[in-house]
Amino acid sequence: MPGLSSDEEVTLLHYNRGNYFEWWAGFHLAEEYSKSPHPEHRTLLAQCREEHIDAEVSKSNHVSATAEMEFTVTAGPARVLPLSLEGVLRISSVTDETGKKLSFIQEDRKLDNDTWIILPEPAAAGRVYKVKISYEEDSTRDSRIILQEGSGLYFVGARTSWYPSFGAFDDRTHFKLRFRSPKKYKFIATGRRLSSEKSGDSLETEWESEIPYSVVGFNYGDFVDKTQSDQNLTVTAYGGREVPDELKGVTASLDIEQLRRGSGAGDIASRSGIMTGGFNTASSAAYAAAQSFQAFKLYEFYFGQLPFKSISVTEQPVGFFGQSWPTLIFLPYTSLLDATTRNSLRMQNSAEEREFYNVVAVHEMSHQWWGHMVGWKTYHDQWLSEGFADFSAALYIRKTEPNKFKAFWDLRRRHLLQNNSAGHPPVEVGPLWLSYQTNSYLEPRNSQVLI
Numbered sequence: 001m002p003g004l005s006s007d008e009e010v011t012l013l014h015y016n017r018g019n020y021f022e023w024w025a026g027f028h029l030a031e032e033y034s035k036s037p038h039p040e041h042r043t044l045l046a047q048c049r050e051e052h053i054d055a056e057v058s059k060s061n062h063v064s065a066t067a068e069m070e071f072t073v074t075a076g077p078a079r080v081l082p083l084s085l086e087g088v089l090r091i092s093s094v095t096d097e098t099g100k101k102l103s104f105i106q107e108d109r110k111l112d113n114d115t116w117i118i119l120p121e122p123a124a125a126g127r128v129y130k131v132k133i134s135y136e137e138d139s140t141r142d143s144r145i146i147l148q149e150g151s152g153l154y155f156v157g158a159r160t161s162w163y164p165s166f167g168a169f170d171d172r173t174h175f176k177l178r179f180r181s182p183k184k185y186k187f188i189a190t191g192r193r194l195s196s197e198k199s200g201d202s203l204e205t206e207w208e209s210e211i212p213y214s215v216v217g218f219n220y221g222d223f224v225d226k227t228q229s230d231q232n233l234t235v236t237a238y239g240g241r242e243v244p245d246e247l248k249g250v251t252a253s254l255d256i257e258q259l260r261r262g263s264g265a266g267d268i269a270s271r272s273g274i275m276t277g278g279f280n281t282a283s284s285a286a287y288a289a290a291q292s293f294q295a296f297k298l299y300e301f302y303f304g305q306l307p308f309k310s311i312s313v314t315e316q317p318v319g320f321f322g323q324s325w326p327t328l329i330f331l332p333y334t335s336l337l338d339a340t341t342r343n344s345l346r347m348q349n350s351a352e353e354r355e356f357y358n359v360v361a362v363h364e365m366s367h368q369w370w371g372h373m374v375g376w377k378t379y380h381d382q383w384l385s386e387g388f389a390d391f392s393a394a395l396y397i398r399k400t401e402p403n404k405f406k407a408f409w410d411l412r413r414r415h416l417l418q419n420n421s422a423g424h425p426p427v428e429v430g431p432l433w434l435s436y437q438t439n440s441y442l443e444p445r446n447s448q449v450l451i
């Protein structure tokens with residue numbers, strides 16, 4: 001299963017060509033079960049202990065970078081090592097520590113563009129190797145690493161594969177990141193910021209991970225920021241000065257409706273309940289900083305201290321999902337709108353939607369513990385991350401809005417017990433431990449409900 005942490009030798013899939021596939025089962029070899037009912041022997045082929053990335057994000061939001069990786073091969077001997085790197089990032093060279101060119105495989109990006117580096121000779125287990133990989137984006141509009149979604153607003157995609165690794169969320173690496181980015185924008189990356197300097201047209205920033213990270217990333221844009229801090233913690237929230245094009249489309253269609261009906265029809269925007277100036281995500285940055293700060297303090301009390309002193313909560317110009325990288329949280333811009341505006345735009349008509357907006361920021365904050373401090377070895381345990389993040393959101397609600405606490409769990413209970421689209425209650429489909437195997441084409445949400 002691509003993208004899944006698995007050490008199982010046998011996988012059974014049902015593949016309906018061009019339409020869908022279902023993951024039916026995963027097993028170890030028969031002889032392994034004679035030793036243990038739950039065999040587990042997962043090791044990475046290689047482990048990168050140190051990675052330095054020197055990257056440029058250009059004015060036209062193209063990415064180019066050089067990454068120096070210091071790694072050991074776990075079991076050895078291994079000569080050909082698979083790397084995770086987005087196919088539109090084309091490698092120009094791979095060299096060893098003496099500057100000698102190494103061979104690599106990166107097929108056409110329209111084909112199977114998996115990347116492999118080839119060592120001059122089989123690597124011995126435990127010995128430290130260094131490689132330097134240079135790459136540059138060569139993409140078309142629909143395959144960009146970073147998409148522009150409005151004035152000064154960018155969606156950073158390829159969040160796990162904008163840099164080479166032996167597998168995001170599998171490997172843990174100490175990172176040093178250096179970025180050159182357009183001077184007029186704020187730039188935020190994972191880790192502790194070591195320096196920030198303007199030179200010419202660029203902003204140059206350096207970042208270092210406090211502990212080995214399982215993933216690194218960045219966000220940037222024309223942001224306004226608000227900070228809440230005490231002597232131990234600084235939470236800064238970054239909201240876009242402008243709203244994404246997607247939302248501008250909504251305001252534009254209201255304007256057109258206004259014109260069509262003429263001035264006698266009254267103010268459509270106010271009749272639709274959309275207040276003038278309501279689309280100001282920047283004004284919500286202060287609220288996001290305060291809520292995230294409060295969530296951090298609560299989780300620190302329950303789950304223990306983190307090695308991070310500073311967390312950035314940043315807007316992403318797409319709605320309906322959030323994401324948490326170490327010290328860097330991405331929130332959907334929709335969650336930075338005020339509730340009245342969301343109501344007017346009919347973004348939160350259901351109980352599920354209202355709850356999503358209510359907890360998305362605190363849910364993502366809890367992933368600093370669940371997912372980044374406590375990870376998973378194989379997919380069987382991956383539920384720990386989402387499961388405890390959900391549980392953490394409930395803790396926050398109990399503390400801040402106790403009257404909503406019961407409704408939070410009632411909603412989950414209902415999802416578990418009521419029939420899904422195929423007529424089965426998810427609670428009866430199978431154990432959580434089977435992960436996506438509990439899903440099928442007709443029942444795509446079982447695993448999500450179980451978590």
Ligand SMILES: [Zn+2]
Binds near residue numbers: 364385
């Ligand atoms: Zn989550």
